[in-house]
Amino acid sequence: MKKTTKIIMMVMILATASILAGCQKGTQSGSSDKKTYSIGIVQPIEHKALDEAKNGFVAALSDKGYKAGENVTFDMQNAQGDMSNLSTIGDRFVSSKVDLVLAIATDPAQSVASKTTKIPIVGTAITSFSTAGLVDSEEKPGGNVTGTSDMNPVAEQIKLITDLVPETGTIGLIYNNGEDNSVLQANIAKEAIEALGLKWSEVTVLNSNDIVQAMQSLVTKCDAIYIPTDNTLASAMPTVHSVAKESKTPVICGEAGMVEGGGLASMGIKYYDLGYKAGLMAVEILEGANPAEMPIQYADSSDEIIINGVVAEEIGYEVPESYRQHVVYPE
Secondary structure (H helix, E strand, O other), rough: OHHHHHHHHHHHHHHHHHHHHHHHHHHHHHHHHHOEEEEEEOOOOOOOHHHHHHHHHHHHHHHHHOOEEEOOEEEEEEEOOOOOHHHHHHHHHHHOOOOEEEEOHHHHHHHHHHOOOOOHHHEEOOOOOOOOOOOOOOOOOOOOEEEOOOOOOOOOOOOHHHHHHOOEEEEEEEEEOHHHHHHHHHHHHHHHHHHOEEEEEEEEEOOOHHHHHHHHHHHOOOOEEEEOOHHHHHOOHHHHHHHHHHHOOEEEEOOOOHHHOOOOEEOOOOOOHHHHHHHHHHHHHHHOOOHHHOOEEEOOOOOOOEEEHHHHHHHOOOOOHHHHHHHEEOO
16 A cells, blocks of 8 residues: 555656646747847938937837847947948848848948848838839839838928028039939929029039038039938038038028038928838838838928028028028027
8 A cells, every 4th residue: 555655646746747847848938939139220321310210210119019128139330431331231230130120321221232132121211212223113112122211302492492592593502422312302403493493503522521622612603502311411511511601601401400410491301200110110020011012101291490590690691580480509
């Protein structure tokens, strides 16, 4: 009897141990099943608009439960104005097998897209995805790239110049002709200027080192200057302003961050909102959506007007009464 009792107890102990081991194994399996995502973020240069787009993207993911340090790792890279760095950054993302790439601006998107057709790429701060050769069409991208466009209301911005500076006869244009999106916006601006019966004069640059000389030439040929959402110019607005200040030339820009950097005025989009929308698209992709079937999205609003009161005072410009509610004084 005692022997039988011992055998029964041993069987019960072994059974209990087996159940506990199974439970422990199930818990470990459950923990390892929790997905952690790796997202590469690349931008060509540091300036406010691109930084805001990045911040909006990260905020959107966080709001949807994809939080840095918990279930997402961000690999943030910046080419620091040297486009040759973009190739190395793209190789880094591919070799580390990130789950998704956020490409801020055209050059980074083109560079990463040339490296992979498998990793989903969400672009933002890109004026035209199709013109840049990133998608088959804005409506149906057809590949691994989609995202949000920062197409500006260029014609409306040109009209803003005539409202703010009614005596304008010639509008100057300055941009980097190596940036596809800048060329596109400049062409739209020329058409809008001509439609208003005005003239235009342009200078182009290859990098920030060309800006002073280009600006010094341009201010002698125009009454006001228009700058599209050009990354080279956006990162060097203090330089632009230093020349415009001396010549007392109003500079109207493609986006608000450029105004805070030294431009006079802008009517444009909010890059934080644009990045946030890109973040929501990224969430859809991480949860199974196919970027090939996700149309390019646009800003919800593009009528934000901002006028830099400090710059207005420095160039001796008096803001019209009807626009004074848009004046700000950046620190």
